[in-house]
Amino acid sequence: DTGVSQDPRHKITKRGQNVTFRCDPISEHNRLYWYRQTLGQGPEFLTYFQNEAQLEKSRLLSDRFSAERPKGSFSTLEIQRTEQGDSAMYLCASSSDVAGGPPYFGPGTRLTVL
Amino acid sequence: AQSVTQPDIHITVSEGASLELRCNYSYGATPYLFWYVQSPGQGLQLLLKYFSGDTLVQGIKGFEAEFKRSQSSFNLRKPSVHWSDAAEYFCAVGLMNRDDKIIFGKGTRLHILP
Numbered sequence: 530d531t532g533v534s535q536d537p538r539h540k541i542t543k544r545g546q547n548v549t550f551r552c553d554p555i556s557e558h559n560r561l562y563w564y565r566q567t568l569g570q571g572p573e574f575l576t577y578f579q580n581e582a583q584l585e586k587s588r589l590l591s592d593r594f595s596a597e598r599p600k601g602s603f604s605t606l607e608i609q610r611t612e613q614g615d616s617a618m619y620l621c622a623s624s625s626d627v628a629g630g631p632p633y634f635g636p637g638t639r640l641t642v643l
Numbered sequence: 644a645q646s647v648t649q650p651d652i653h654i655t656v657s658e659g660a661s662l663e664l665r666c667n668y669s670y671g672a673t674p675y676l677f678w679y680v681q682s683p684g685q686g687l688q689l690l691l692k693y694f695s696g697d698t699l700v701q702g703i704k705g706f707e708a709e710f711k712r713s714q715s716s717f718n719l720r721k722p723s724v725h726w727s728d729a730a731e732y733f734c735a736v737g738l739m740n741r742d743d744k745i746i747f748g749k750g751t752r753l754h755i756l757p
Contacts, residue, residue, distance in 0.1 A: 562745070571649075571733050571747035572687070585744055620687070631677050632745055634687040 533635035541641045549607045550638045554623030564620040649748035657756045664719040666734030676717040677735040729755045
């Protein structure tokens with residue numbers, strides 16, 4: 530399977546702990562996106578990368594959130610000092626450089642903060 | 644700023660009936676447009692996209708959508724729904740020819756009556 534993969538699929542953590550999620554995009558895709566989705570809502574944009582460069586960050590991404598894509602391949606999203614409000618599905622997507630290239634989504638990582 | 648509006652939170656149709664899901668966008672330039680479907684517990688699957696050219700685009704699973712620039716709309720249609728079409732549907736918009744994020748609507752949940 531050459532789709533977008535995310536690890537872990539589920540994460541339960543206690544408030545105040547740090548968590549890190551990984552996303553492996555489709556291999557030939559240069560763009561990588563992170564979104565957050567809560568119950569009953571559409572995906573909310575967090576950040577995206579063009580190769581290793583982080584091009585935009587949403588206001589939703591507080592100082593506790595950091596994303597990296599060091600070699601332009603996989604990406605990590607870290608949340609420090611988690612809060613209960615961080616509980617959500619974190620979605621990763623990738624797309625090609627071709628104009629209008631649609632993002633293809635991974636299965637997501639469901640985070641539960643107790 | 645770009646925005647996407649899906650006016651209907653829930654829609655219920657009978658199996659075999661036709662379907663139209665509405666999507667309106669606000670954007671200062673020519674957009675590219677997508678529809679995604681998300682079944683319970685599943686990831687987001689691309690149904691179709693509009694980039695340029697013919698304003699009526701065909702997608703998977705018998706869906707189609709029509710781009711109407713004058714109405715800033717990109718409504719999704721299907722002539723005859725099946726019970727398996729019950730899911731959440733998301734419209735998304737991106738800006739053509741720029742490095743830019745893709746914004747999603749809040750979604751429309753489709754219910755199918757037997």
